[in-house]
Amino acid sequence: MGTKVVNCRLPEKTVDELNAFAKRFNLTKSSIIRQALITYIEMLKNANQILVPNFKVNPSQLAINRRHNCTFIRFPNKMVLVLGCISSGSIGPNSMDKLKVSGFLLGKLTTRAALMDIISINAWPISIAATLCVKMDPTGSEIIRGIKTEMVRADLDPLILTVDTEENFDTEQTGIGLTVIGLTHEEDLKIGTSQIGDVIIAVGKPCVGQEVLEAKSRKEIADLKDIISFLKLEYVHGIMPVDTEGILSKANLLAHSIGKNVKFYENIKFDLEKSAGPSTTVLVTVDKNKVKEFLKYLYKPYSLIGEIV
Numbered sequence: 274m275g276t277k278v279v280n281c282r283l284p285e286k287t288v289d290e291l292n293a294f295a296k297r298f299n300l301t302k303s304s305i306i307r308q309a310l311i312t313y314i315e316m317l318k319n320a321n322q323i324l325v326p327n328f329k330v331n332p333s334q335l336a337i338n339r340r341h342n343c344t345f346i347r348f349p350n351k352m353v354l355v356l357g358c359i360s361s362g363s364i365g366p367n368s369m370d371k372l373k374v375s376g377f378l379l380g381k382l383t384t385r386a387a388l389m390d391i392i393s394i395n396a397w398p399i400s401i402a403a404t405l406c407v408k409m410d411p412t413g414s415e416i417i418r419g420i421k422t423e424m425v426r427a428d429l430d431p432l433i434l435t436v437d438t439e440e441n442f443d444t445e446q447t448g449i450g451l452t453v454i455g456l457t458h459e460e461d462l463k464i465g466t467s468q469i470g471d472v473i474i475a476v477g478k479p480c481v482g483q484e485v486l487e488a489k490s491r492k493e494i495a496d497l498k499d500i501i502s503f504l505k506l507e508y509v510h511g512i513m514p515v516d517t518e519g520i521l522s523k524a525n526l527l528a529h530s531i532g533k534n535v536k537f538y539e540n541i542k543f544d545l546e547k548s549a550g551p552s553t554t555v556l557v558t559v560d561k562n563k564v565k566e567f568l569k570y571l572y573k574p575y576s577l578i579g580e581i582v
Contacts, residue, residue, distance in 0.1 A: 360451075468510050477493065542574070
């Protein structure tokens with residue numbers, strides 16, 4: 274096989290490192306560069322197999338379970354696919370909608386709630402499907418604008434959004450469904466990770482209907498940015514958005530996920546059974562020795578709910 278001389282320029286720091294390696298291992302600089310290039314080219318040639326291993330999965334190898342409106346599909350390689358869904362009806366700008374809001378706001382709030390379910394368990398959204406029971410113009414396009422606005426808040430590429438609308442018939446009420454697919458690794462999944470003695474704290478005011486719009490304008494409800502920031506705190510062991518079932522149900526679910534119960538405090542600020550609509554409240558389980566530190570991060574209404582015992 275023939276050889277050919279190739280000229281290249283290298284930073285001074287790299288040349289100094291080459292000289293050090295050549296002296297240490299009694300090699301020439303050209304031999305080090307040659308072997309480094311050959312190794313790198315081989316890696317590039319096989320990058321697809323390294324990054325995307327070719328493996329087949331038998332359906333019987335998949336472990337499937339559910340928690341509320343989320344389904345978890347566990348693969349043999351410890352990857353977990355998470356599917357969450359949310360719907361909304363009779364809320365929007367159409368003539369027969371019970372609660373009048375803009376299509377933009379509807380898309381934004383619905384997407385916010387759907388993403389909170391997935392991100393709160395430390396899965397990252399890789400696909401969003403929006404099924405809109407309205408025509409694209411004018412309502413559908415405004416809903417989509419709201420969806421994409423909330424996606425950007427979570428640093429998601431709008432290209433992962435798939436949309437379908439109703440173009441055959443005129444609609445007098447607004448309907449929307451969102452399905453979010455997330456991906457994570459088994460060891461990173463934040464389910465059943467709360468601990469005995471953790472304090473459950475509700476962040477954001479539980480609201481439903483018209484209350485949501487008013488509380489949102491006052492920045493009193495939890496949002497995606499809150500969840501993303503909580504995930505970065507080591508002493509936050511579990512996160513769970515609260516929806517129509519209310520704080521009481523979700524607090525018990527957090528404790529029961531580790532086989533324990535909740536010792537509820539007295540003088541709780543929030544109504545434990547009130548609907549939190551589109552996840553206006555988030556429950557967080559915090560190491561009891563770090564509660565004061567955690568509360569310093571909060572700038573929204575909150576209430577200490579109880580302890581896991």
